[in-house]
Amino acid sequence: MNMNMKNKKIILFLGCMWSTFAFSQTYTLRLAHFWPANSSVGNVIQDWANSIESDSNKQLNIEIYPSQTLAKAAQSYTATVSGIADITVTAQGYMAGRFPLTQVVELPGLITNAENSSCVIQKLYDNKLISAEYSDTHPLFLFVHGPGHIHTSDKQVSTPSDLEGMRIRRATTVVADLLSSMNANPVGMPAPETYQSAQRGVIQGVAFPWQAMKDFRLNELLSHHTEIGLYTLSFITTMNKSAYNKLPDDLKKILDQHSGEYWSRVMGKALDDLDADGRKEAIEAGHTIETINNVNSDPVWGPITKKVIASYIENMDSQSEKAENIYNKALEYSTLCESNKVL
Template identity: 40%
Template sequence: MKLAPLLSITALAAVSLLGCSNQSDSSSDAASSQETTILRFSHFYPSTSDINEQIFEPWAKKIEADSNGRLKVEVYPSATISKVDTAYESAVKGTIDIGSQVQGYTSGRFPLSQIAELPGLSNSSTQTGCMLQTLYDNGTIASEYEDSHLLFMFATGPGTLHSTNKLIKTPEDMRGMRIRRPSAVAGDIIESMGASPVGLPANDIYTSLQRGVVDGLSFPWEAMATFKLDELTKYHTNMPFYSSALMVTMNKDKYEGLPEDLKQVIDDNSGMTLSKKVGAMWDKTYSVQLQAARDKGDEVIDILDPLNDPDWKGPLEKGTQKYLDDVNALGLDADGVYEKAKAASIACKV
């Protein structure tokens, strides 16, 4: 007779325990959904550079704000957690979560992307960055980034020529000089003019100029003050010699492992908007640094349309064709990409 009440009490206890268990699981799921995912972002620019202070740091804060604190981007400048020329591969392997790198720092890794660097295609950071992002978005160069999740493309302003001991007025003046090259594209052009191209990461240029390892460099105006190279160079050939392509990319598994709403946060802070934001910043800095060189008494010569200049046209076209021929020889459609780059150049003209 006493067995039924006992069974009822046991059943009620079980139901109560089950209810507590379900509440505990729900609380655990809720807590889990609010956990913060840390994303380590490595780039090679100094912490005090414009791009770090005006682009990368604000971008990291916006990611955190838009995700309500569920994503936190830790920014590591000056190549402190990945080497200057391995940030892309480090992001691919997951050594870092996000990396920014110049494509030209890994020779032969992004041959189609670097077609956008060729002379005559662009005269601003905004235009080159827009070209690169367009060529990625329409699939022309996307295959070169399939092992990562690309966030956005951007580019320097036109790379010009700077030297320590003489003004370069014609290609003949470069003969015998040792000129720092940022990429294979610029290297081919420098070599076509009789100079010796020397490959150096941006962080190593200052000491190389100091020690006479190089006589000059090909570098955009906005980066001259960033790396303090304006302290050592006195002669400048203000000419759109080349452009440098750059990217910010993310580890693919890290991105794919995020919940859909956090992927959306990343997506909403990627692409053309970021590319143009960098371009606007650097195009403004370009003018400031050029004027600063004039104001301190440096010698500056302007060659603003070198492909129509009788001295520069031939060597620049020769260097361009050599690069296209080399890429075609890899079995890639360099000529086709070049035509698409020219179309993007027109569409992106500022």
């Protein structure tokens, strides 16, 4: 009897020890992104990671690899699928043709500001309009940057014809189509390579939001700006499925609480604030800024942008009906997101 009681106590003790070990076990997640380490967007990603670490009592540690150090921008989503990275924050457009339905949000006429349009793209995902494109990872939240404008070195762009023959860095194939329709020469390259390319004259301008002009120091080289809201760029923060599934439920919950529309809006709002900083930097440097409002309604720019929208949707072939529905839903969600602001 005494021996049985002793054995029970030993088992109970070992059980408590194992529970304590399991509770205190830490997990390190490798996060890859392409922004410079101390950039404004890099700092926002760091703030998100710090919040996760704090809320998990440091059981979840996010090890950040900026500046394409763990995976190149164009391969970071694939690196997350394979497990080279546990989490990535990347642009869908860097992988041409892989996320065609998602990239509908990049078309002209949808972007108002980053917070609103980040809410829009998250709703498209949550309502399963684009979710099938991410079946190979565990998405945490989607977002977009602010309105993409045209920034050039020596020539002010006032009309589409001003772009003729100019070598302009484009982010995605959507932006490439827009620039090509204006007889510009779109040049594809990851954002971190733009400063050196502009410095050497490889490109004569970029299509960028204001935030990127400051982050990649391009306000130092490009002094003519056309605020036109020509496009936006979609991003995703997503996770390797196995890395998520192996976590205990309490830590999965922490990640779930750092996912979805709220965090999509947080990132969008941060990018809006950073856009303001980038624009202020250009103003203080005495740059030339020309503003064109409501690009799709503009008598000069509108016919071109509308044609690109129609062409993109038509070229989706079997998915063209879905793409048109997504564009219309995005317009609808934009109004909804504006009326239900939470930040």
